[in-house]
Amino acid sequence: MAFSAIIAGDTLAKALEPVSALVDECKIRLNDDGIGICAVDAANVGMVDMELDASAFESYEATGGVLGVNLERLEDVLSMAESGQVVHFELNEETRKLDIEIGGLEYTLALIDPDSIRQEPDIPDLDLSGTYVFEGDHLDRAVRAADLCSDHISVDGVADDKLVFSAQGDTDDVDVTVERDDLPSGQLGDECSSLFSLDYLSDMKGPIGSDTKVSLRVGDELPIKLRYSLADGGVEVVNMLAPRIQND
Known part of the structure; x- marks a missing residue:
């Protein structure tokens, strides 16, 4: 297995943020057309599927394979890059470590055995009746x-009308409505409702910019699916969030 790449540190940091919002370590799949990460949190509530296209790299060479990575350590290394600074990666096949160079900084990152990392989830094919597209x-x-x-x-x-986010507390309630005029595209579906953990959704929306186009697919008491792009389309992200089971 061989891997070498050069990429702007900002771009890679953006690509990893949706993943580290859910997991601390992951498998990075080295594909011909870029890298991919698919992971689920320990509670099987939140899932992320991130693809970073080879076109987002200044240089990219890979012969396939999987790297096991501690995301916190990798992000700490990337934080050493100044804005716009490129990061060089080279896999040392003998030591099974990742050599990282940022300017005059050289760092050797120990990799994790991919078999010791939580298995990648299968993305379920759900009957989600509505698709709503709006800004972040x-x-x-x-x-x-x-x-x-x-x-x-x-x-x-x-x-066929609008999307409503609502919350009910012990004493107070709140509704936030996205009207049809703010849903420029997508297929508005049937009447549906699902309840979700706010902490998970808050973590998932963290990487999404205010003007980022978000596609939200919804169903009745089913997971929601969020899809959006980062880094001028070089990064594609899909999140799924399982609903909270409501007791009758």
Whole structure:
């Protein structure tokens, strides 16, 4: 297995942020057309599938294979890069370590046995009736508003009309509505409602910029699927979040 690459530190840091929001270590798949990471948190509640295209690298060579990585340590190394500075990676096949060079800084990152890392999840094919596309600031506002009174958030699709985020606390309630005019594309679906952990959704929305186009697929008491792009389309991210089971 061989791997060498050069990439802007900012770009790689952005690509890893959706992953580290859920897990501390992961398998990085080295594909011909870039790298991919698919991971699920220990509670099987949140999932991420991230693809970083080879076109986002200044140089990219890989012969396939899987690297096991401690994300916290890798992100700490990337934090040493100044804005716009490139990072060089070279896999040492003899030591099974990753040599990283940033300017005059040289760092050798010990890799993890991929077999010791949690198995990658299968992405389920769900019957999600509605797809809503909107800008990231709507999601950010909804999460911040829900956090005022609750630790859960309900995502409700109103048939062929709008999307409503709501939360109910012990004494207070809040609704945030995304009207049809703010849903420029997508297929508005049937009436549906699901309840989710606010902490998970807050972590997932962290990497999403205010003007980032977000595709949200929803169903009735089903997981939601979030899809968005980063780094001028070089990074594609899909998140899935399982609903909270409501007791009758």
